[in-house]
Amino acid sequence: MNEQNLYHPVQIGSTSVAGNLFLAPLAGYTDIPFRSLCIEAGADFTYTEMVSAEGLAREGEKTLVLMDRAPNEDQYAIQLFMGNTDSLKAAIEQLRPYQPQVIDINCGCPVPKVTKTGAGSAMMKNPKLITEVVRILTDLTDIPVTVKFRTGWDAQNENFLAFAQAALDGGASALTLHARTRTQGYAPFADWSKITELKRYCIEHHYSVPVFGSGDLFHAEDAKRMLEQTGIDGVMFARGAIGNPFIFSQAKAILAGNVPQPVTIAMRKHAIFRHLDLMIDTYGEKTACTLMRKHTCSYLKGIPNTATVKQAVVQALSREQYEEALSQLVDL
Numbered sequence: 001m002n003e004q005n006l007y008h009p010v011q012i013g014s015t016s017v018a019g020n021l022f023l024a025p026l027a028g029y030t031d032i033p034f035r036s037l038c039i040e041a042g043a044d045f046t047y048t049e050m051v052s053a054e055g056l057a058r059e060g061e062k063t064l065v066l067m068d069r070a071p072n073e074d075q076y077a078i079q080l081f082m083g084n085t086d087s088l089k090a091a092i093e094q095l096r097p098y099q100p101q102v103i104d105i106n107c108g109c110p111v112p113k114v115t116k117t118g119a120g121s122a123m124m125k126n127p128k129l130i131t132e133v134v135r136i137l138t139d140l141t142d143i144p145v146t147v148k149f150r151t152g153w154d155a156q157n158e159n160f161l162a163f164a165q166a167a168l169d170g171g172a173s174a175l176t177l178h179a180r181t182r183t184q185g186y187a188p189f190a191d192w193s194k195i196t197e198l199k200r201y202c203i204e205h206h207y208s209v210p211v212f213g214s215g216d217l218f219h220a221e222d223a224k225r226m227l228e229q230t231g232i233d234g235v236m237f238a239r240g241a242i243g244n245p246f247i248f249s250q251a252k253a254i255l256a257g258n259v260p261q262p263v264t265i266a267m268r269k270h271a272i273f274r275h276l277d278l279m280i281d282t283y284g285e286k287t288a289c290t291l292m293r294k295h296t297c298s299y300l301k302g303i304p305n306t307a308t309v310k311q312a313v314v315q316a317l318s319r320e321q322y323e324e325a326l327s328q329l330v331d332l
């Protein structure tokens with residue numbers, strides 16, 4: 001495949017997406033401000049943080065808020081998690097007014113609080129359940145349903161091909177593989193050969209659904225490497241986008257055969273304030289300043305001698321204090 005072909009539109013069921021560089025769902029990170037910022041930076045498609053189907057069915061206010069769409073988010077996916085089918089009907093009624101372009105099912109979360117209910121990566125132990133969930137959702141709505149999963153529960157149970165087949169049996173419109181087992185958590189290294197295997201499986205079995213890849217996409221050039229190595233249809237930046245939304249435009253430049261623009265300290269500072277302002281719009285100034293701490297530390301990662309700046313940032317409770325804290329940061 002030549003470089004021009006690696007960046008292209010993708011079709012997810014009835015949803016056409018202009019490009020194939022996605023922002024992955026990241027609980028605790030991919031809220032409205034961060035998704036907005038990544039779209040401004042070039043993300044082609046975005047996912048909400050994972051939303052509990054049961055929480056939706058209970059009409060929990062905190063759960064409903066997770067489904068709000070960012071003002072510049074023309075298209076987005078709402079990601080749901082569930083350990084059974086009990087709440088699905090009620091959940092879909094709560095979700096319907098939000099009109100997402102895709103509903104994604106989380107089958108990868110390794111957190112015990114989630115897996116002990118049979119949800120997240122525990123779904124991989126029960127492929128029949130994913131068939132049922134996807135089938136119910138596709139029966140209840142016209143919104144394409146997609147599934148994001150891992151290679152298996154552990155090294156002894158790497159059942160991602162059988163699991164993919166189960167999702168396809170239910171009518172899934174796309175598959176995303178995070179190339180690690182549940183036991184591996186987020187440790188290095190994701191095994192991209194499993195992503196290649198999944199794409200091959202879909203081709204051999206004449207499934208035209210797109211396959212997306214996730215795992216260890218920390219640099220813009222990783223997108224090109226994954227697309228080239230695996231032959232998949234698109235990639236999802238996850239931790240690589242935290243503190244580094246520039247990864248999207250850089251990856252686009254690389255896929256177009258150009259040299260990406262290096263990220264300067266001035267660019268990082270500008271992104272911090274843009275992010276903070278989007279946070280203030282969503283949460284109000286004080287909460288925004290608190291929530292921005294972890295993001296700001298990520299933006300500053302790799303810049304030498306930022307200990308004092310970070311110290312000032314974690315104490316800042318207003319935009320003015322943020323400005324003061326970051327004024328110590330000089331462009332090199």
Ligand SMILES: Cc1cc2nc3c(=O)[nH]c(=O)nc-3n(C[C@H](O)[C@H](O)[C@H](O)COP(=O)(O)O)c2cc1C
Nearest residue numbers: 024025026027049050106178214215216217238239
């Ligand atoms: C803090 C954090 C939160 C995450 N939340 C979700 C989530 O809500 N839904 C999901 O499908 N995956 C979630 N993931 C997994 C990521 O989407 C991605 O698949 C994983 O981080 C691997 O990509 P990476 O190695 O490039 O970071 C999360 C990962 C992290 C680190």
